[in-house]
Amino acid sequence: MASEIERKFLVRDASWQDAIERSEAIQQGYLAQTDRATIRVRVMGERGLITVKGVTNGITRDEYEYPIPVEEARAMLETLSVSSVIEKIRYQVRVGTHRWEIDVFAGENSGLILAEIELEREDAPFERPSWLGEEVSYDPRYFNANLARRPFRLWPVASRSS
């Protein structure tokens, strides 16, 4: 079990694209969401994953993740997911000593781009690149499980942070 501390931000411009190390297509859906846990299935390139995330405690949450056969992950996404499947391209971008993950959403969430950084402590310092926009770590609308149910394209334009 890992304890995951992530901070999540909007992106101000496209200059992060100059520092892309690699990218990967991700499809993910949710088998369930209870008041204690979220169960996610993900296809990342040719890998399958099942992930149990405990409820968020601030921006820290328990995470249990297991590799599974990709064809089983695909079948579960298709038949057992309770919400629509999220599609995105994840780009790895290095800034100083940290690696950022930039998620460029597609499908019903297209138009949305989120940058995430994983930290060892909630208050760990990190370098803020010029393309970094507003922090949305605490805004539940940007949780992927919520984006699967209420995708970005359905949000009123005025309510989108920018």
Place this chain on the structure above:
Amino acid sequence: MASEIERKFLVRDASWQDAIERSEAIQQGYLAQTDRATIRVRVMGERGLITVKGVTNGITRDEYEYPIPVEEARAMLETLSVSSVIEKIRYQVRVGTHRWEIDVFAGENSGLILAEIELEREDAPFERPSWLGEEVSYDPRYFNANLARRPFRLWPVASRSS
């Protein structure tokens, strides 16, 4: 992914105990139950398992099962389970060419004993041992996910099959 076909019966007497091949303690709980799937975590002896079961279609259901570290299974049972944890001893009993699993429940389900047989087809023939009682395959009260929420000891005595 396996497709699971199980028939489930009550047990008439204790004569099955003469044919025990082995036994194992099981603890299991449920992370979630949706209209499409049930997500179960199980500790079997020193093994951990996470299992996603699709909704039952008659007595056939899709099942995706993955081994996980036992200490992670224990932690999830303790912190993320949405219902009480089921405790039982599972005995393997061979009858003719089939192996039966006899679950002797403990805790809040003590008093309940269920015999299960896994078949290749819903109508596959099998030998009926003398200790076999009434079939409860289609009675949802006996589904383990339901026993976790409404345990046997809370059932009115008159409503128990016998």
